[in-house]
Amino acid sequence: MLKIFKGIESYKSHRGACVTTGTFDGVHIGHRVILKRLSEMAQQSDLESVMVTFDPHPRKVLFPTQTGLRLLNTIEERLERLESCGIDAVIVQPFTLDFSRTSALIYVRDLLVGKVGMKKLVIGYDHPIWKKSRG
Secondary structure (H helix, E strand, C coil), X not given: CCEEEECHHHCCCCCCEEEEECCCCXXXXXXXXXXXXHHXXXXXXXXXXXXXXXXXXXXXXXXXXXXCCCCCCCHHHHHHHHHHHCXXXXXXXXXXXXXXXXXXXXXXXXXXXXXXXXXXXXXXXXXXXXXXXXX
16 A cells, blocks of 8 residues: 655655655656666565655746646646555655755755665656756
8 A cells, every 4th residue: 555655754764765756747657667667676675665756846836937837637646646556655745945945965865865765766867866967
């Protein structure tokens, strides 16, 4: 059964976590490939499979006057779709302007590793953390 946590601070792994992070709007086939890999890697390493997602969508916070963003799912619908993906937990991190100022280093080192207990990270090749860290 999928466990849902409100915010990174509310989650603590007892055996370590294999983590993915992103908005995952629509939970489409590409997302499902990442989630399957997350689950497989977690099982192979005896870790919990954990997704960190955001609510509201980051673009709604960063660009509140833009009207072109149309989401495929509400957060409730997204969580419902995630029930069938075979992961252990979802952390719904409130996305605020203050949170948006968190650097990739702080996000990964202090929050994902320090708070969530991340031992492995599964993300797509075009994930924003990757883009920022390369820049």
